Amino acid sequence: MNNIKRREILGRFRNNNPHPKTELKYDTPFELLISVLLSAQATDVSVNKATALLYPVANTPEGLLSLGVEGIKHYIRTIGLYNTKAENIIKTCRILIDKHQGQVPEDPLALVALPGVGRKTANVVLNTAFGWPTIAVDTHIFRVANRTGFAPGKDVDAVENKLLRVVPTEFKVDCHHWLILHGRYTCIARKPRCGSCLIEDLCEYQAKQEI
Structure with missing residues (x-):
């Protein structure tokens, strides 16, 4: 895929959704x-249902620490891997209080040092909370990048590096959200909705589905 096509694809995404947002619900x-940490191997819908009950009770490092591991489990037990996630949340809260004055650090190295926070989570937080031009590659973005030919790569790191190289600066902040939403609702895993796809004529997927 050439850069002319890529720019046209991103332009269409922008025209269709000028201000894309994460579907996770948050205020700070x-x-x-915490929501991104909880979303690993879980849906945004399930996370939002849990945090709608959790955040009114505790939505700061100090508040979650006061609940303790068992208290947090009570609110997130409907989410996959909730035992490990509850423990990681407590450990993360302690580090934020001890090392970062209770604030989320705007620093990729400090973020990935938090328990349960990997490169993808750090990129989401930097992009969504702080406006960094990072591109977090999840399963949706990995699939879309490879299937369409936009930024093929053998693993998530290769796709991320390719995206950072080929996505023009003006699109970088929003690219992550556009690709996730496209993968979640149109370019879905089992049977992509090619017939109703905004970029079907630009996509290089060979086995397009007429829907």
Whole structure:
């Protein structure tokens, strides 16, 4: 795929959705961090249902620490891997209080040092909370990048590096959200909805589905 096509694809995404947002519900960088941590191997819908009950009770490092591991489990037990996630949340809260004055650090190295926070989570927080031009590659973005030919790569790191190289600066902040939403609702895993796709004529997927 050439850069002319890529720019046209991103332009269409922007025209269709000028201000894309995460579907996770949050009010502060800390709430976003916890929600993204919870979203690993879980849906945004399930996370939002849990945090709608959790955040009114505790939405700060100090508040979640006061609940303790068992208290947090009570609110997130409907989410996959909730035992490990509850423990990581407590550990993360302690580090935020001890090392970062209770604030989410705007620093990729500090973020990935938090328990349960990997490169993808750090990129989401930096992009969504702080406006960094990072591109977090999840399963949706990995699939879309490879299937369409936009930024093929053998693993998520290769796709991320390719996207950072080929996406023009003006699109970088929003690219992450556009690709996730496209993968979640149109370019879905089992049977992509090619017939109703905004970029069907630009996509290089060979086995397009007429729907």
